[in-house]
Amino acid sequence: MNIIQNISIIGSGNVATxxxxxxxxxxxKIDNIYSRNFENAKILAKIVDSIAVNKIELITPHSDLYIFSVTDGVIKLLSEKLNKSIGYNIKVVHTSGMVSSMIFKNLxxxxxxxxxxxxxxxxREVDMTKVPFCLTANSKQFEKELVNLARNISDNVKIIGDEERMKLHVAAVFVNNFTNxxxxxxxxxxxxxxIDFELLLPLIQETGAKILDG
Amino acid sequence: MNIIQNISIIGSGNVATxxxxxxxxxxxKIDNIYSRNFENAKILAKIVDSIAVNKIELITPHSDLYIFSVTDGVIKLLSEKLNKSIGYNIKVVHTSGMVSSMIFKNLxxxxxxxxxxxxxxxxREVDMTKVPFCLTANSKQFEKELVNLARNISDNVKIIGDEERMKLHVAAVFVNNFTNxxxxxxxxxxxxxxIDFELLLPLIQETGAKILDG
Structure with missing residues (x-):
């Protein structure tokens, strides 16, 4: 089995970072960080000892995996560009809860x-080892490779289908975005x-703690 | 200044408990626990070494303070009964965020x-020392007595007017009830x-933690 050892990241936002x-x-190894905003790409690339690029065509063809971590609306366009630039025989994932993996089909x-x-x-620092990583892959082999990759950073890796993930994401929007x-x-x-908002903090804390304790 | 040393509690629900x-x-000292449900009153009274009653007329006239901790809708009725039974010259509070203190006026x-x-x-145990106690009183003297009483159990005691408290309560409903x-x-x-709801718990925890950290 192949081990994913070097990756390129398309995006420089919160999740990408x-x-x-x-x-x-x-x-x-992080080969490339792509962002159309070159400054953002350079800031992140510097931190992770990578090379920043601001054109898809400049992304190396030699990464073991390409991770699209961009706004849902541009995944399709950028993956078509990557296909044109590097071709069909590469491995890609995106990090979106709401977009089907099938967006990459035929590309x-x-x-x-x-x-x-x-x-x-x-x-804000996040303890990544506790973050659930929900994986979907189009082959058992690739699934295993992704599981191994994700286990490098998280203790909580799950295989979840496209439809299941989208429903989970809707639930996440309820408990996070709407709650915020x-x-x-x-x-x-x-x-x-x-009135001092601080007065509400013990209530917010207890409300959350009650859910966490079941 | 008088120190409130013995109280009676009208109610046996969550807050009263x-x-x-x-x-x-x-x-x-908890003189009496009143509940129209005598069993509930007896359970709580036993825990706090008190005497359970299920009729307002049986509540002792000798408490330093009477705390109404009942559903908003029955505060008026029960306080009229208490007025009839014990008279005008006592000290009372309720524990509601949404009811004006003026409900007790003339009674x-x-x-x-x-x-x-x-x-x-x-x-569920709550660390009461961290709970904000928002106080309203109709005299400076009584206000001081209430502050001293509340400081026995909480490190976070605030004087807040009726209107301010009601708005704070609305904010609390947003961050607690709606969130739940x-x-x-x-x-x-x-x-x-x-899908395992547990997958959402790290997200819920982080969402709350972000608010708490500002």
Whole structure:
């Protein structure tokens, strides 16, 4: 079985940044960081000892895996460009909860999804070992390779189909994005009234702790 | 200044239970526990070395403070009964975020609110020292007495007016009740799909932690 040892990351946002750092710290070589914003690519590339590029055609054809960690809406376009530039015989994944792995069909030989079920912001450290990585792959062989890769950085790796992942992502949106929206409403109300938002923090903590304790 | 040393609690629900236990542990004497459900009153009274009653008229006239910790809708009715039974010259508070302290006006000489901003369930221990207690009182003297009483059990005691408290409570409903509702939707989605809800717990934890860290 092949072991994925060097990767390129298309994207330089929150997920791309956390993944790149985690893989780099786990000893995986990061060949290229692509971003259309060259400055962002260079900042991240410097941290993970990689080479920044701002054109898809400049990405090396020699990576064992290409990870698309970009806005859902541009995965298709960028993967078509990568196909034109490097060809069919490469391995690719994206990191989106909401996009089917089938978006890569006919463009690449081996493809899948590496979905880290967590909320990331650039400045905030996350214990990646606890983050569930939900994997989809179009072959058993590639699935094994992805599992091995993900296990370098997380203790919680699951094989999950496209449909299942999308439903899980919807559940994640409810417990994260909508919840954050409610917190922001709570904050607005207290700020409008000049009440200290801090008063709500023990309640927020307990509400979360109750869920975590079941 | 008078020190509140013995209290009676009208109610035996979640808030009443946590308050009664905390005050009892802090050395405050609990004269009576009232509940129309006599069994509930007896269970709680036994824990806090008190006397259970199931009629308002049986509540002792000698408590330093009477705490109404019942559903918002029955505070008025029960306080009218207490006024008839014991009279005007007593001190009372309720524990509701949404009810004005003015509900007690003309019924009692000294009245106010002792609102613990937290979510309580009977079975789950809460670190009461961290719970914000939001106090309202109709006199400076009574306010001081309530502050001293609350400081027996919490390190976080605030004076807050009726209107401010109600707005704070609305904010609390957003960050707690609505959030819980979102968690339950997330749980439903995963259960319907036979996906492990546990996968979402690191996300829930991180979402909460982000708020708490600011």
């Amino acid at each position: 956390h993944l790149a750092k985690s893989f780099y710290n786990a000893g995986i 690449f030989k081996e493809y899948g999804v590496l979905y880290p079920l967590q909320t990331f912001t650039k400045e 929206f409610l917190y922001s409403i709570g904050k607005e109300i207290t700020e409008q009234e000049n | 946590h308050l009664a236990k905390s005050f009892y542990n802090a050395g405050i 009692f000489k000294e009245y106010g609110v002792l609102y613990p901003l937290q979510t309580f369930t009977k079975e 509702f979102l968690y339950s939707i997330g749980k439903e989605i995963t259960e319907q799909e036979n």
